[in-house]
Amino acid sequence: MVISRKVKNALEGASWVRRMFEEGEELKRLHGAGNVFDFSLGNPNLEPPPSLKKALKTLADEPIIGMHRYMPNSGYSETRKAIAEYLAEESGLLFNENQVVMTVGAAGGLNVVFKAILDDGDEVIVPSPYFMEFKFYIENCGGQIRLVETNEDFSLNVMEIEKAVNNRTKAILINSPNNPTGVVYDQTSLKKLGEMLKRKNRELGKTLYLVTDEAYRRIVYDGVKMPIHFLYYPQTIRVTSHSKDLSLPGERIGYVAVSPLCEGADELISAIIFANRTLGFVNAPALMQRLVAPLQKNSIKIREYEEKRDLLYNALKSYGYHVIKPQGAFYLFPKAPIEDDVTFVKELQSKHILTVPGRGFGKPGYFRIAYAVEAKTIEKSLPGFKEVAEKYGLKGR
Amino acid sequence: MVISRKVKNALEGASWVRRMFEEGEELKRLHGAGNVFDFSLGNPNLEPPPSLKKALKTLADEPIIGMHRYMPNSGYSETRKAIAEYLAEESGLLFNENQVVMTVGAAGGLNVVFKAILDDGDEVIVPSPYFMEFKFYIENCGGQIRLVETNEDFSLNVMEIEKAVNNRTKAILINSPNNPTGVVYDQTSLKKLGEMLKRKNRELGKTLYLVTDEAYRRIVYDGVKMPIHFLYYPQTIRVTSHSKDLSLPGERIGYVAVSPLCEGADELISAIIFANRTLGFVNAPALMQRLVAPLQKNSIKIREYEEKRDLLYNALKSYGYHVIKPQGAFYLFPKAPIEDDVTFVKELQSKHILTVPGRGFGKPGYFRIAYAVEAKTIEKSLPGFKEVAEKYGLKGR
Numbered sequence: 001m002v003i004s005r006k007v008k009n010a011l012e013g014a015s016w017v018r019r020m021f022e023e024g025e026e027l028k029r030l031h032g033a034g035n036v037f038d039f040s041l042g043n044p045n046l047e048p049p050p051s052l053k054k055a056l057k058t059l060a061d062e063p064i065i066g067m068h069r070y071m072p073n074s075g076y077s078e079t080r081k082a083i084a085e086y087l088a089e090e091s092g093l094l095f096n097e098n099q100v101v102m103t104v105g106a107a108g109g110l111n112v113v114f115k116a117i118l119d120d121g122d123e124v125i126v127p128s129p130y131f132m133e134f135k136f137y138i139e140n141c142g143g144q145i146r147l148v149e150t151n152e153d154f155s156l157n158v159m160e161i162e163k164a165v166n167n168r169t170k171a172i173l174i175n176s177p178n179n180p181t182g183v184v185y186d187q188t189s190l191k192k193l194g195e196m197l198k199r200k201n202r203e204l205g206k207t208l209y210l211v212t213d214e215a216y217r218r219i220v221y222d223g224v225k226m227p228i229h230f231l232y233y234p235q236t237i238r239v240t241s242h243s244k245d246l247s248l249p250g251e252r253i254g255y256v257a258v259s260p261l262c263e264g265a266d267e268l269i270s271a272i273i274f275a276n277r278t279l280g281f282v283n284a285p286a287l288m289q290r291l292v293a294p295l296q297k298n299s300i301k302i303r304e305y306e307e308k309r310d311l312l313y314n315a316l317k318s319y320g321y322h323v324i325k326p327q328g329a330f331y332l333f334p335k336a337p338i339e340d341d342v343t344f345v346k347e348l349q350s351k352h353i354l355t356v357p358g359r360g361f362g363k364p365g366y367f368r369i370a371y372a373v374e375a376k377t378i379e380k381s382l383p384g385f386k387e388v389a390e391k392y393g394l395k396g397r
Numbered sequence: 398m399v400i401s402r403k404v405k406n407a408l409e410g411a412s413w414v415r416r417m418f419e420e421g422e423e424l425k426r427l428h429g430a431g432n433v434f435d436f437s438l439g440n441p442n443l444e445p446p447p448s449l450k451k452a453l454k455t456l457a458d459e460p461i462i463g464m465h466r467y468m469p470n471s472g473y474s475e476t477r478k479a480i481a482e483y484l485a486e487e488s489g490l491l492f493n494e495n496q497v498v499m500t501v502g503a504a505g506g507l508n509v510v511f512k513a514i515l516d517d518g519d520e521v522i523v524p525s526p527y528f529m530e531f532k533f534y535i536e537n538c539g540g541q542i543r544l545v546e547t548n549e550d551f552s553l554n555v556m557e558i559e560k561a562v563n564n565r566t567k568a569i570l571i572n573s574p575n576n577p578t579g580v581v582y583d584q585t586s587l588k589k590l591g592e593m594l595k596r597k598n599r600e601l602g603k604t605l606y607l608v609t610d611e612a613y614r615r616i617v618y619d620g621v622k623m624p625i626h627f628l629y630y631p632q633t634i635r636v637t638s639h640s641k642d643l644s645l646p647g648e649r650i651g652y653v654a655v656s657p658l659c660e661g662a663d664e665l666i667s668a669i670i671f672a673n674r675t676l677g678f679v680n681a682p683a684l685m686q687r688l689v690a691p692l693q694k695n696s697i698k699i700r701e702y703e704e705k706r707d708l709l710y711n712a713l714k715s716y717g718y719h720v721i722k723p724q725g726a727f728y729l730f731p732k733a734p735i736e737d738d739v740t741f742v743k744e745l746q747s748k749h750i751l752t753v754p755g756r757g758f759g760k761p762g763y764f765r766i767a768y769a770v771e772a773k774t775i776e777k778s779l780p781g782f783k784e785v786a787e788k789y790g791l792k793g794r
Contacts, residue, residue: 002514002604002660002661002664002665003513003514003661003664003665003668004512004513004514004515004516004538004668005516006516007512007513007668007671007672008664008668010671010675011667011668011671041467043466043467044466047460047462047463047465048465053457053460056456056457056460057457057458059453059457060450060453060454060456060457060458061454061457063444063450063453065444066444067647068444068445068644068645068646068647068648069440069441069644069646069647070438070440070646070647071647104501104649104677104678104679105677105679107677107678107679108677108678108679109677110677111676111677112677115401115404115537116400116401116404117399117400117401118401119401119402119403133674133675136675137675137677140512140537140675140676140677141401207399247465247466248465249465249466249467249679250464250465250466250467250468250680250682250683250684251465251682251683251684252501252649252678252679252680252681252682263399264399264400267399267400267405268399268400270408271400271401271404271405271408274404274407274408275404277530278407278530278533278534278537279508279537279676279677280501280502280504280505280506280507280508280509280534280537280676280678281501281504281505281649281677281678282501282502282504282505282649283647283649284649285647285648285649285682285685286647286648287647287648287684287685288682288684
């Protein structure tokens, strides 16, 4: 035994997303990348907005002395200030730069938050379907994940969450817009969630945290207004990144923001900064911190993702697939026409369509389509989706 | 109790480097930054080499489609290939890109390596004085640090390491050139270390790893030839970064390289990539990966640090300080003229000189001077060092 036993076990149950990605690579070698329709990874196909490219060019043309050096572990004051101003405007709450910590993406941010709040055996409740990496992030810090079902339409089931709360519970982690379902948790359910958590705090004599992964926050459609989670519960910690809204996933730039209403916020933020340092992130990448500071209100063209959603959703519906129309992110999560999602995903593979089985997100019987791809990839994939639907007897329109 | 108990305890024993830094900020507010001589942080004052600035400008002028997207968790193939070629040339060993994993600096790399190899209770032996963050990196993954003394001149004491090896030992971590002493561990001691580890493997029927933190590898002086650790022991894992040699500490770009001679290397590398993903690093920052790939043989001007070392070392010796002349990194680690290093460091503070007490590195009675600062800062600080020396009765020349 040369490597960690824990890691060895985890490696054996390798990620479904990764497995599909690798089988896809093989298909691409065999048939050429242009003939394989890869919906396996949520890797945005859109380029960052022109404002970002311009900011990069300005910095490259006129470098600032010391711009690649260490800065405080929480990040540049100017960047945190710009984000705090944005958050204050969005929420009406009195955010200041000290409530913001720059992180190595949202994945880095979540690890940092869990390190800051969890002790061995503490539980974090996560509504399912869910992004499987959450399990590792929680377990890295000695915590345990506790899954609860969402409703049939993947909306938040607050009663289920309430039933799962116990003495070991430390936090609830929600991800909205959701990966893999694309669903946006609505205001009514968030209000109920906030009230339930306040009641539970009184009952249990402790303070539960609401951790919100909002990496897809700005990717919403149909004119939907994204609820401000901070407004429904004071002990809220937002974790997010610019991976999707500015299309920078490879650059690892995100942040954690603690509600100004949060009890004990100062100590919590000190713990978050400490975790950012000692988990080895040290600080979020310097150059990207500078680039994103003035772009807090910029985004890639969300409308382009919405068009892709419409194209794919309408086609799948017309072939008879059972699929919720999601209002955010860039995923569809249809029901597989047979119980065994792995067999169904393999059937799609035979048409050179790469998707991920629902069991990779805690929900067998479904499959995830990541549609942040070229429109022509979607178009060319449609006959394959149709043929497989017909094979399994789905009734098209 | 709202935050993690483990983190709360750690926060109470806050880092000495950080504490000195903060007291320094207060001094700067009072006396003006120009009148405070800050040797507290190892934050390189040199700018990255012109080749890096040029590479950044080229990318900003002609962006590559997709250059900010996700890539494999191990990093770009081209970057890993460039590093493998460099390592092969340096060592004569058959490195290929699959033995290299790009990481979020060396701190990220160390966390990833320890996650990959440690189970709860496993021990990692670290020669002291040592960089205190190592303790957190090891404990993050359930491991325990076991300190062993170095010799009087801070060279490696292999006998002490041997005495510390036991059934729970999983790895030895060495840092050369060393922070805080600047000492380079020589070939003879490394050869002895390698032989001892091979013997212990046979005796214990297990495989110990040698993890080498080589962040200062290229910062060596007096024409010293840095030993190639890979050549003395097959189970060697190099962790390094471009924070110092290309002056990019804020950008968080480094890598882990596993010796091609390492037993079970493939499984180990899979575990390292898995840890890189699930600890939330995901991948090293994309843009920096591209920039450093062609610069593997470039460096900032090492000679400038050597001149600073000479200036400061010669002055301290002439004032009567007891100090080892280090052949690398950018630290001096003199003996304090009194037992209590904290009192002594406070005395230097009264002359507006900021240093860090030796107990911040496991070695009370000493203090660390980080001299990667402007030459004029060193020059202006000298009278203060002299006065304090005289006050404590050191005999100058």
